[in-house]
Amino acid sequence: MKLLRQLSGSPQAAIISISVIIWVILLTGPASLGLTHCHVSAAGASAESLGMLLRMNPLSSQLVGWGLMVLAMMLPKLIIPIQTIRLQSLKRHRLLQSLLFVLGYLATWMLAGIPLISLIIASNLLLPLSYGAAAVAFGGALIWQFSPLKQRFLNRGHEHQLLSAFGWRAFQDAFTYGFRHGLWCVGAGWLLMLFPMLLPEGHTVAMLAATVIMLSEHLENPRFPRWEFNPRLKLLRYMVTQFKIRVLHPGFPIR
Amino acid sequence: MTTFSRKNAWSANNGGQFTDAKGGYTTLYWYAKGVGVLKSRPISDPTSWWFYAAIHGQYLTDYFGTGSAPTGYPNWKQITSIPTAADLDSLPQPRQMALFWNQCQHGTWFFPPWHRGYLVALENMLRGIIVGLGGPADWAFPYWNYLDQSPDYRQNYIPPAFMLTELPDGSPNPLYCPERYGPYGNPSQVCLVVGPSTTTSINDECQWDTAYHDATTPGQLGPGNIFGFNYGGQKTGFSHNNNGFGDLESNPHNFTHSMVGGLKGQEWSQDGPITFTVQANLPWQSVEMNIQPGLILWIAYDSGKWTADPHDNAGQLYDANGSPTVMVPSGQTSYPVTGVPMGALVGRVNGGAPFLIEDGSVVPNDVSGLLELCINDDLTGAYGAGLTDNIGAITVYLTTTPTEEYEGLMADPGTAGLDPVFFLHHANIDRMWCAWNVTGNNANPTDPDWLAGPAANGNSQFAMPLDAAGTPWYYTPGEMQDTMHLTYYNGAPYSYTYDDLSLTSYSTTPPPKAVLAQRMVAMAAAANTPNAMAPSGSQQEMVGASATSIVLKSGTTRAAVKFDSAGLRTVVNSFTNPATIPDEMYLVLENVTGTSNSNILSVYVRNKFVGAVSLFGIRMASMKNSSHGGSGLTYTFNITSVVDELNLADRLDVAALYVQIRTKNPLPKGSELTVGRISIYRSGQ
Numbered sequence: 001m002k003l004l005r006q007l008s009g010s011p012q013a014a015i016i017s018i019s020v021i022i023w024v025i026l027l028t029g030p031a032s033l034g035l036t037h038c039h040v041s042a043a044g045a046s047a048e049s050l051g052m053l054l055r056m057n058p059l060s061s062q063l064v065g066w067g068l069m070v071l072a073m074m075l076p077k078l079i080i081p082i083q084t085i086r087l088q089s090l091k092r093h094r095l096l097q098s099l100l101f102v103l104g105y106l107a108t109w110m111l112a113g114i115p116l117i118s119l120i121i122a123s124n125l126l127l128p129l130s131y132g133a134a135a136v137a138f139g140g141a142l143i144w145q146f147s148p149l150k151q152r153f154l155n156r157g158h159e160h161q162l163l164s165a166f167g168w169r170a171f172q173d174a175f176t177y178g179f180r181h182g183l184w185c186v187g188a189g190w191l192l193m194l195f196p197m198l199l200p201e202g203h204t205v206a207m208l209a210a211t212v213i214m215l216s217e218h219l220e221n222p223r224f225p226r227w228e229f230n231p232r233l234k235l236l237r238y239m240v241t242q243f244k245i246r247v248l249h250p251g252f253p254i255r
Numbered sequence: 256m257t258t259f260s261r262k263n264a265w266s267a268n269n270g271g272q273f274t275d276a277k278g279g280y281t282t283l284y285w286y287a288k289g290v291g292v293l294k295s296r297p298i299s300d301p302t303s304w305w306f307y308a309a310i311h312g313q314y315l316t317d318y319f320g321t322g323s324a325p326t327g328y329p330n331w332k333q334i335t336s337i338p339t340a341a342d343l344d345s346l347p348q349p350r351q352m353a354l355f356w357n358q359c360q361h362g363t364w365f366f367p368p369w370h371r372g373y374l375v376a377l378e379n380m381l382r383g384i385i386v387g388l389g390g391p392a393d394w395a396f397p398y399w400n401y402l403d404q405s406p407d408y409r410q411n412y413i414p415p416a417f418m419l420t421e422l423p424d425g426s427p428n429p430l431y432c433p434e435r436y437g438p439y440g441n442p443s444q445v446c447l448v449v450g451p452s453t454t455t456s457i458n459d460e461c462q463w464d465t466a467y468h469d470a471t472t473p474g475q476l477g478p479g480n481i482f483g484f485n486y487g488g489q490k491t492g493f494s495h496n497n498n499g500f501g502d503l504e505s506n507p508h509n510f511t512h513s514m515v516g517g518l519k520g521q522e523w524s525q526d527g528p529i530t531f532t533v534q535a536n537l538p539w540q541s542v543e544m545n546i547q548p549g550l551i552l553w554i555a556y557d558s559g560k561w562t563a564d565p566h567d568n569a570g571q572l573y574d575a576n577g578s579p580t581v582m583v584p585s586g587q588t589s590y591p592v593t594g595v596p597m598g599a600l601v602g603r604v605n606g607g608a609p610f611l612i613e614d615g616s617v618v619p620n621d622v623s624g625l626l627e628l629c630i631n632d633d634l635t636g637a638y639g640a641g642l643t644d645n646i647g648a649i650t651v652y653l654t655t656t657p658t659e660e661y662e663g664l665m666a667d668p669g670t671a672g673l674d675p676v677f678f679l680h681h682a683n684i685d686r687m688w689c690a691w692n693v694t695g696n697n698a699n700p701t702d703p704d705w706l707a708g709p710a711a712n713g714n715s716q717f718a719m720p721l722d723a724a725g726t727p728w729y730y731t732p733g734e735m736q737d738t739m740h741l742t743y744y745n746g747a748p749y750s751y752t753y754d755d756l757s758l759t760s761y762s763t764t765p766p767p768k769a770v771l772a773q774r775m776v777a778m779a780a781a782a783n784t785p786n787a788m789a790p791s792g793s794q795q796e797m798v799g800a801s802a803t804s805i806v807l808k809s810g811t812t813r814a815a816v817k818f819d820s821a822g823l824r825t826v827v828n829s830f831t832n833p834a835t836i837p838d839e840m841y842l843v844l845e846n847v848t849g850t851s852n853s854n855i856l857s858v859y860v861r862n863k864f865v866g867a868v869s870l871f872g873i874r875m876a877s878m879k880n881s882s883h884g885g886s887g888l889t890y891t892f893n894i895t896s897v898v899d900e901l902n903l904a905d906r907l908d909v910a911a912l913y914v915q916i917r918t919k920n921p922l923p924k925g926s927e928l929t930v931g932r933i934s935i936y937r938s939g940q
Contacts, residue, residue, distance in 0.1 A: 088845075088934070090819050091796045155879065160886045162846050162931040165800030166817060219713065222879075238713035245703040245711055 011082050011098065015075050022072035026065075027204060049125055062117050063110065070109040071102075073193075073211040074185065077218050078102060081160070081181055085174060088163050097163065097174035104178025105185070112186045120197050134198035141191035148225035153187035155222040189214050257393060258739065259378075259751040261686065264397035264414045264679050266407060267754065271414025273423050282397045283416040283430070284423070285390040289381035290675050291429035292388075297342035301351060301720035305331075305341045307377055308672030309352075310719065311359045312875065315343060316352065328660035329670055329874070336433050337673070351725045354718055359668050361872055362499045362888065363491035364468045364705055366508075367688045368732035369717055370681050375741065375749060376719035376728060377678065395751055398682035401447045401511065402459050402760040413445040413515070417676050430675045436663045436853075440520020440920070447507075447514050449761060455857050455867040455919065457510040461486060461502035462691055462758050463765040467700050468501070486691060490704070491712070500890075503691075508684050509869035513853045515676065516666025518657055518920045529653045531628070533600065535561035535645035538634045539627040544653065546604045546618055546626050553654050553809055553921040554602065554628075556614035561647030563598035563632035564640075572647050575600035576613045576811075577631060579862045589637035591629065595813075596862060599631045600649065612651075614917060616810030659850060659923045666853035668872050689738050690756040699736050706733035798822025799912065799935035807849075807856075807928040809921040815911040816842075816933050823907075826937050830902040838937040840898040841891050842914065844868075846931030848877035848887035854928070855919040858892055860912055861901070866892040870928075887931065894935070 078101070085101055086094045123133035144150050161180065163173040192214055196206035216235035223230070262268075264283060269275045273284040296303035298315075309315065314329045324330050332343055346352065360369035378396050385394045403410040417430045437445040450456030464486035489499025500509070531542050546552065560572035567578050577599030583590045591601045591609035600612040605624020610616070611631075618626060628651070633641045664670040671677050691697050704711040708731040718727040721744055734742035743749040799818040806812075829838040842858065842865060852874055857867040868890040879885040901907040914933055922928060 087795075088797060088932075090798075090822065092821065158885075160846065162803050164803055165797065165932070165934070166819070221714065234713035236713075237710070241707060241711050241713065245707045250703065 011086060012079050015079055015082065019072055019075040022068050022075075026068055026072055050121070054121075059117070063113060066113040066117060067106060067110055069207065070106060070113075070193075073207065073214065074105070074109070075102075077185070077215055078105065078181075081177070084160050085163065085177070088165070089170065089174075090165060093170060097171060100171055100174040101178035101181075104175040104180075105182040106178075108179055108182025108186050112190060116190065116194055116197070119194065123198055129200045131200060134195060134200075137191060137195040137198050141195050144191045146227060146229055148227060150188055151223055151225035153184045154217060154220065155225065156184040157181065157188065157218055158222050159184075185218075188217070256748055256750055259393055259395040260754055261395045261398055261682055261751060262754045263403070263410075264399045264416075265403070265410045266405065268397060268414065268416070270408050271416050273416050273419075280390075281416075282391075282394065283414065285385045285388075285394050286381070286397065286675070287416065287422060287428060287430045288388050288390065289384045289394075291426075292384045293381070294338065294429050295340050297340065297345060299342065299345045299347045300723050301347065301355065301725040302380055302723050303341070305337070305343070305673075306347060306355070306720070308670075309356045310373065311672035311677075312357055312667075312669040314669045316346065316356075328658075328662075329667060331670070331673075333660065334434065334664070334670070334673070348725070351720070354715075354727060355720055355725070358715075358717065360709075361504065361668060362488065362876075364488040364499065364501065364700065365491060365709060365717075365732060366488050366501060366504045367685070368708070368735035371685050371688070371735045371738075371741075372717055372719060372728075372730045374678060374681055374685060375735075375743065376721065378751075379743070379749075380721070396682040397679055398686050398753065399676065399679040400683050400686070400755070400760055401457065402449060402507065403755075404761055409446075411447045411449050413676060414679070418443075418445070432664060432674045432676070434664045434670075435515060435674060435676070436517035436519045436661070438514040438517055440518050442519070445515060445517075447511060451762070452506065452766060452866065453864060455855055457507040457514070458762045459507060459687060459759045460762040460766045461506060462687060462695060462762065464502050464691075465697060467698065468705070486697070487688075487699070490702070491709070500888075503684065503687060505868065507687075508680075509871040510855070510867075511680055512665050512668075512671060512871040513855055513869035515674075515680070516663030516671070516853050518663070518666075518853045518923070519661035520654070530557060530650055531653065532559070532648050532650045533628045533630065534648045535563065535598075535630045535632075536642050537629065538642065539603065539629045542626045542628060542653065544626050545623065546620060547623050548620055550618075550620050551655055551924065552618040552620070552626075554600075554612050554616055554618060554651050555654070555810075555921070556600065557650045557652045559647065559649035561598065561630060561645065561649055563630055563645055565644055565646055567597070573598060574614065575649050575651070576862070582862075583631065587633070587638060589633045589635050589641075590631055591634065592631055595631065597631060600628060600651065601631045602626060602628045611811065613811045615921065617808060617921065654921070657921065657923050659926055662851075662853045662923070666871060668875055685738075686753045686755070689753060690758050692737070694756050694758040699732075706731060708732050795936060795938045796822060796825070797934055798826060798937050801914070801930075801933040803932050805930040805933065807916055807918060807922070807930060809918055811915050811917045813913060813915050814930075814933055816914050816935055817911045818909065818935070822937065825939070826898065827902065827907055829937070829939060830899060830907065836939075837895070837899065838939045839893065840895045841936045841938065842894045843892075843934045843936060844890045844916070844930050845934055846887045846889060847873065847928065848885070848931070849922075849928035850874040850877065850926045851918070851920070851922055851928055853920060854922070856890075857917045857919070859915040859917070860894055860897050862915070863897055863900075865894050865897055868892075873928075887929075 082098050082101060085097050089097045127133050161177040163177065164170045192210045196203040196210055199206055212235060217232040219234045220232050262282060265271045268281040268283045271283065273281055273287065275281050290304060293302065293304035298305035300306060313331065315324055315331050327333060331337060337343065358369065360366050374396060382394045386392050399414060401411045419428050420431050422428050433442065435445050436442050438448050448456045449458065451458055452460050466485040467487040468485050468490050486501050486503055488501035488504060491499060533540055556575035560574055562568065562572045563578065567581055573579060577596030581597040583593045583595060583597050585593045587593060592611050595611050601609050602612050602618065603609045604619060604622050604626055607622055610619055630645065632645060633639060635641060664674045665677060692699065708717055710716045716729045718729050720726065721728050728744040738752055739750050741749040799816050799822065801814045801816045805814050826838055826840065829835050842860065850873065852870055852872065854870045855867055856870065858865050873888055877885060877887045898907065912935065916930065918928065
């Protein structure tokens with residue numbers, strides 16, 4: 001309850017705290033949540049292998065792990081839309097509407113999770129302990145990264161939906177805003193999410209890297225969609241500049 | 256080091272002329288000569304007029320959301336006054352466009368410093384050219400102080416040098432811009448309507464602000480706020496929000512853009528505007544005009560006063576908007592339209608259902624027949640004297656609505672920099688900021704995020720090209736704080752001042768809102784609680800809202816803003832409990848989208864005017880892939896006094912407030928204006 005009160009009072013602090021807690025669970029909790037048991041079949045792709053794989057990694061726990069991973073990685077990205085929702089909502093509905101927004105957002109990623117997890121299982125069956133699938137995903141992510149379609153999804157992520165103020169519509173709007181926001185986010189980042197999951201090892205580090213990339217690219221201002229090499233390093237630029245103006249030369253303009 | 260002096264474009268230029276009393280050339284003349292040289296260069300040259308205009312904003316490439324430049328207006332190729340020498344087909348190098356174009360900072364706390372650097376860069380380039388042409392070595396931008404009240408000149412008019420088509424030597428005048436239509440849609444009357452903020456006018460009430468910005472992100476509504484987010488704008492974080500207008504930017508800056516640009520009036524009508532006088536004491540009066548299905552006819556109030564009841568409104572006559580105090584009850588069907596102000600202008604076509612016109616409306620065009628107009632009164636005398644005691648008459652004009660290509664260049668950030676008067680307007684805005692610092696003794700932000708500029712949040716630095724190779728000068732707001740000690744390219748010092756640093760030119764006494772804000776600062780200081788001036792998110796609360804997506808029509812659109820009962824109780828308590836400071840109340844037009852940049856919206860709550868906003872920049876802010884993400888613009892009005900009046904009249908306990916939004920101009924054909932939501936917020940202590 002204390003946490004919920006905190007979420008109601010200071011969403012930024014609460015969101016980051018929740019994200020950190022989930023990261024800790026993912027890094028230190030049951031390994032099945034992190035899908036590290038996936039690479040079990042040395043006997044090739046077969047019904048038995050699939051059965052064994054699913055016994056060791058039940059689909060339900062894989063989906064829970066997937067959901068937790070989405071929340072850990074994406075919650076900080078939701079601070080700005082949640083701030084917008086809070087400003088627009090009746091005071092007593094702020095928390096519930098924020099939660100519905102997150103729920104709608106998570107719903108999109110869970111739906112996307114079904115084909116993506118299937119892909120991960122298939123890759124573990126067909127290419128156990130191989131970097132091949134991860135390499136393909138990485139290549140795809142690179143191409144996707146600089147495509148106009150990806151930029152279009154990122155741009156749409158900047159849309160601020162106005163919510164109805166009263167009645168059930170207010171809650172429905174919060175949920176659909178989250179769902180739509182999730183759609184743009186899945187569109188922009190599905191390959192970046194897939195890549196760490198396909199790695200036979202080191203996928204935690206890759207997940208952290210993908211988180212930073214995704215946070216950074218969502219902070220970038222909308223741009224004209226076209227093919228272009230754009231590393232979208234806004235988060236890095238922000239951190240370097242803040243270090244300069246607040247630590248190295250506090251109060252002084254930078255060059 | 257030379258300290259350059261920027262001087263008044265009217266009084267220091269022999270009344271805004273090219274020659275002084277002795278026949279010598281004025282600063283304006285040399286400005287024209289310099290602009291002429293820049294205009295002769297192609298757009299691919301970073302030192303051309305066209306390139307510099309595109310630094311502010313442009314419609315040549317990257318038409319947000321569509322994947323290409325617009326084929327019609329506002330593509331620059333459709334602007335006939337741009338000469339072929341501009342060679343718009345040969346664009347600059349992509350890296351130059353990416354670095355320099357579309358930089359203008361609006362709706363953010365960087366608005367004043369970015370524009371200062373923009374002017375400094377162009378001023379230096381122009382001075383170099385002017386000296387080369389034999390002009391003065393100390394040339395500096397003149398400024399157009401449209402608010403100057405000195406009796407010698409009517410300075411709210413554009414300086415005459417901008418209206419001439421030729422220079423004294425008979426060559427074309429580079430300062431002349433035919434796409435400049437003024438507040439009345441009349442190119443020969445390019446001026447600004449000056450008045451207090453209780454009217455749809457420009458003024459310098461913003462100069463009475465005492466805080467540059469609100470330190471919170473997202474910005475909060477607060478008592479220091481007169482029109483928007485304090486003087487300089489809302490603190491801008493990672494992303495460009497859509498509601499961060501500072502008071503300086505809202506008025507006079509935005510209004511000046513909309514009014515100077517304007518919408519070309521003559522083109523609104525097929526055969527010129529038709530005027531018609533409607534008598535208050537007569538029932539339906541035929542305009543003798545046949546309405547055809549599909550015809551878009553705009554009726555606008557022009558002049559005159561009338562009344563439907565001489566005992567109403569303390570005996571004062573009123574205009575086409577009708578009585579400010581009496582609404583026609585819904586049951587009284589002898590009135591043409593019920594539930595609207597008594598005495599408003601109404602119309603009907605072919606004897607059909609009456610419609611409300613007030614000070615402007617498009618005639619319904621789904622039926623054909625004769626158009627008739629009359630006053631909204633008890634036409635048959637069913638409830639009393641009827642029309643017999645009515646007094647006065649009003650005159651209206653009737654025109655067909657325009658198309659967007661008749662909007663002036665100054666009205667849109669993507670075309671404004673093409674008009675040479677842009678830089679005199681911004682020199683004046685810069686002068687006001689300087690006076691606010693120097694004479695008003697007000698401080699700029701000390702927040703490193705402001706001093707370092709957008710780069711502090713990972714965004715692009717401000718950059719201006721200095722030469723034909725596109726050598727960039729990067730600058731920060733911290734370097735633009737003090738006109739006497741600026742930092743120019745390679746750290747070189749640069750210094751200028753103004754010949755007039757009066758804090759205000761028009762609004763010589765603080766507006767009531769500023770007085771209240773100052774009183775609250777004093778109260779907070781007396782109570783040793785400085786934080787009382789910094790409302791937090793929990794102190795700010797939405798207490799009422801309309802439905803979403805309200806499509807505005809030409810003229811008046813009405814909407815009910817429903818109160819939340821719990822929120823209203825909090826508000827009522829704050830106004831009635833003598834132990835508490837009353838809440839500040841705000842009406843917010845959220846996410847307004849559309850293309851009608853030159854329009855001005857006037858907002859009324861229960862028929863009481865609460866404020867007006869210019870829609871300068873609405874087109875760009877409504878584009879899907881723009882920095883606003885297509886969310887449009889958000890405008891805030893302080894309605895504390897209206898709520899207080901309702902409270903004193905014991906009428907605050909209402910389910911909803913009725914809000915009217917009026918467009919100044921008709922909406923061009925195919926142009927929509929939508930308000931995402933009208934909301935009421937309280938900001939408590």
